[in-house]
Amino acid sequence: MRKYIIIPLLVITLGLSFSCTNEFDQIVPNTRNEFEDVFRDISSTSTFLNPAYSGVRNTPWVSLEYHTNNAVSINGVQRQAASGSTAESSPVSGQWGASMNQIFKINEYFKYGFDITYDPLNAERGEALKRRFRGEAFGLRAYYKWLLLKNFAGPSATDGTMLGIPIIDELLTFEEVNNVSRSTYMESYESIKKDLDSAYRYIDVFRYNDGNDDINGEQNVSRISREMIWALRARLDLFSASPAYNQISWDQAAQTAYAAIEAIDGSILELQDYGDFNNSDNIDHLWRRSYSNNGNLERAHYPISMYGRGEANPSQNLIDAFPDINGYPISHPSSIYNAVTPYDNREGRFERFVFYNGQNDFRNVFIEVFDGGKDANGGLRKKSTRTGYYMKKYLSSKVNFDRDQGTEVGNDIKVYPIFTRAGLYLDFAEAAVEAYGVNGQAGSMAFSAKDALEEIRERAGITNDLYLDEADDILTTYKALIKNERRIEFAFEGEYYYDVRRWMLPVDELSQPVMGTHVTKNPDDSFTYENKEVESRVFTDRMYYNPIPRNEVLKSNALIQNAGWE
CATH class of the missing domain: 1.25.40 (Serine Threonine Protein Phosphatase 5, Tetratricopeptide repeat)
Structure with missing residues (x-):
């Protein structure tokens, strides 16, 4: 008997996973009887596609910055960044199985989800719903194909041909899947474009409107729209x-x-x-x-003095990338940057994205990363910033974990x-x-x-x-x-x-160490800043392209690995 891939959706939990709406409630069959029941019942069928949205990232992928020289983790060196990835494990290896599982789920929906009447009492509404859901299915499948291409495209280990992804557009058996090879990059590219074009044909709106209309109303704001299709193109x-x-x-x-x-x-x-x-x-x-409503990001990334864990530490390399207020790089002769007061006269994103020594615009808390300061190593906690900076982007000033400042508020919209x-x-x-x-x-x-x-x-x-x-x-x-x-x-x-890889920046540039700053408070309350090396980085030619996870290659009869990872 042929066994089809009918599997519960792999749900990725990335810190912020609780929606403020029930628009993504999951209807996932686990047995054949449940499966048949789902596709006989209109309410269940119409929500069967919802779990495919759970693989869409709902929090910034901060940890991927630890594999560049933009940031380090407070918890220590990332081995893959310091010594190089392996074919068994790369920073993005989980994207393969997660995206493939989503595609399998969407293909199930294509096979079984359109053979019923979506609204027996209102034919026009039923057809409009079915049309939108078909467009969403195409759009989501294109998105997951894109994630596979973005993460795993690369030159063949056998002949150097630029390869893309396995194109699986129908429900296959396990045996059939194991015999699907990677298509060329351009065949994969055309497959994604074809799905996007189909999505565009079935979805009529650029942005879902206000109101309670169940076709184009605001409750659908996170679903596939024409804006998303154009952006992905x-x-x-x-x-x-x-x-x-x-x-x-x-x-x-x-x-x-x-x-x-x-x-x-x-x-x-x-x-x-x-x-x-x-x-x-x-x-x-x-x-x-x-959107979600919690304080997870703040709990993870607030500085120590705000009762967070301060997990992401921006590097001096990234800090130096922010220009001055007139747009000049800080190394430019015309720049008004001053190394004595390095955080003055910087452009606005610097203030919004990074916590730095002396900053006090956020909940009126002074950031102290100088020796002996409450946000430095040996301050309120032994484990504090390794670079002299904390991440600020995406954090809400409305979240408060300090009862001394008033009533504790641990939530805000994300x-x-x-x-x-x-x-x-x-x-x-x-x-x-x-x-x-x-x-x-x-x-x-x-x-x-x-x-x-x-x-x-x-x-x-x-x-x-x-x-x-x-x-x-x-x-x-x-x-x-x-x-x-x-x-x-x-x-x-x-x-x-991804950018540094697709640009193919020089290996020596990508192997530069991650730098931080050591801050000393002087007797006159001024500060002295001295650059320091925090982590080494190793980048080799093969790392321009990520490896297909080795276990996927071993269990397949057809997958070819990217060059350098065989």
């Missing part, structure tokens, strides 16, 4: 044009990103303020998971976007500067790479952007500037891990 093309893959032209990537901006906003560049990272109505979010307008603008800027130069535009484009970058930096508080104009005619400088903007804008989200 742009990110897919950006990666595919990048040096590590080099499968499409930069012009194509720029055209796709521009078309996305045009479709969503009509060629208008405009970003919303950051808010407090807990605004569930932020229009800058093109796609996000359903909203984590997967795709944002700022990210889309950066996708366009990178592709456009490669394809057309700093100010170049193709056809009837209404803006250039420089225009998109200016919008990003203006929101960051660089209103008198002198450096943006000065770097205008220097293409290599501008390309470096865009890379640096991505590093800052996506800080603590894990994207830098």
